[in-house]
Amino acid sequence: MKRSSFTRRQSIKLFALTGTTVLTMPNLVLSCKNMTEKPVRFGLMTDSHYADRDPAGTRFYRDSIPKMQEAIQELNSQNLDFLIHLGDFKDQGPEAKPKDTLSYLEAIEGVFQEFDGAKYHALGNHDVDSIRKDEFLKNIKNTGLQTAKNYYSFDVNGFHFIVLDANYDADGKDHFFAEGSDWEDANIPPAELQWLSDDLAQNQKPTVVFCHHPLYEFYKEGSKFHVTNYAEVQKLLQDSSWVVACLHGHVHKEDVAIIEGINYIIRLGMVDYEGVENNAFSVVELTPNKIQIEGYNRSSSLNLSVS
DSSP states (O other), rough: OOOOOOOOOOOOOOOOOOBBBBBSSSSSSSSSSSSSSEEEEEEOOOOOOBBBBOOOOBGGGGGHHHHHHHHHHHTTTTSSEEEOSOOOOOOTTTTTHHHHHHHHHHHHHHHTTTTEEEEOOOGGGGGSSSOHHHHHHHTOOTTTSSOSSSSSEEEETTEEEEOOOBOTTTTSOOGGGGGGTTTBBOOOOOOHHHHHHHHHHHHSSOOEOOOOOOOOOOEETTTSSSSHHHHHHHHHHHTTTEEEEEEEEESOEEEEEEEEEEEEEEOOOSSSSGGGGGGGGEEEEEEEEEEEEEEESSOOOEEEOOO
């Protein structure tokens, strides 16, 4: 995996201030050719995994309700353009009862909808564990859509945003883990790839992509976390001169990769560790010459600017 490279896109210096670390990398900011009227600021969270069940390992499932409440309260004070959750919104109980799973979804969605602004979801693998994808979609709301979709796009203040869904087998069958789907074999299927290609072809705005699963190679503790056909997706993104960043969850750790001038960024999960003091969420600000991520609680911050 290539972590930093000069490409056909404009090369710039990135100052990523996380602790005392300063990195120099190309194109982690928006080119000045992609001027917008004003900054876009949005809330970002992922992997809340809410369920009414006892903790397991680092995951404190019940704490995701007070953590979500704390996050929504803070984000409502920020005058944001929208809020997006990157998937694994809820979880299931030890006995994986669909009725219980739906009640967990209803509970966390009720808190999420308290955000005073536009709200969006990306689908994670735990969102299709003991309930099917269509059941999940029937019980959430995405702003501007009468019925929630699993992949879609929207525009805000001169920026374009794309939400992808990798919860598919290679042949395009929806993942449903109660029937034995393989969580390590996530795919963007042909129909969605064609939709993505068409969406990018019609777009002339700086673009950010959201996908629960990383769109670059990522292994952790011997398991595969990335989209299986990530190379196909990367090619579509690279062929468009407008894609500047891809934001992901799923991994429950932070990471940044720079591949052919596109920034692939993974953020921490909300569910991990006990108490609101261990919450994890972020505010992202996009301007023509900056991507700034302000992390809260356990999440780190990135301040990216052109020198």
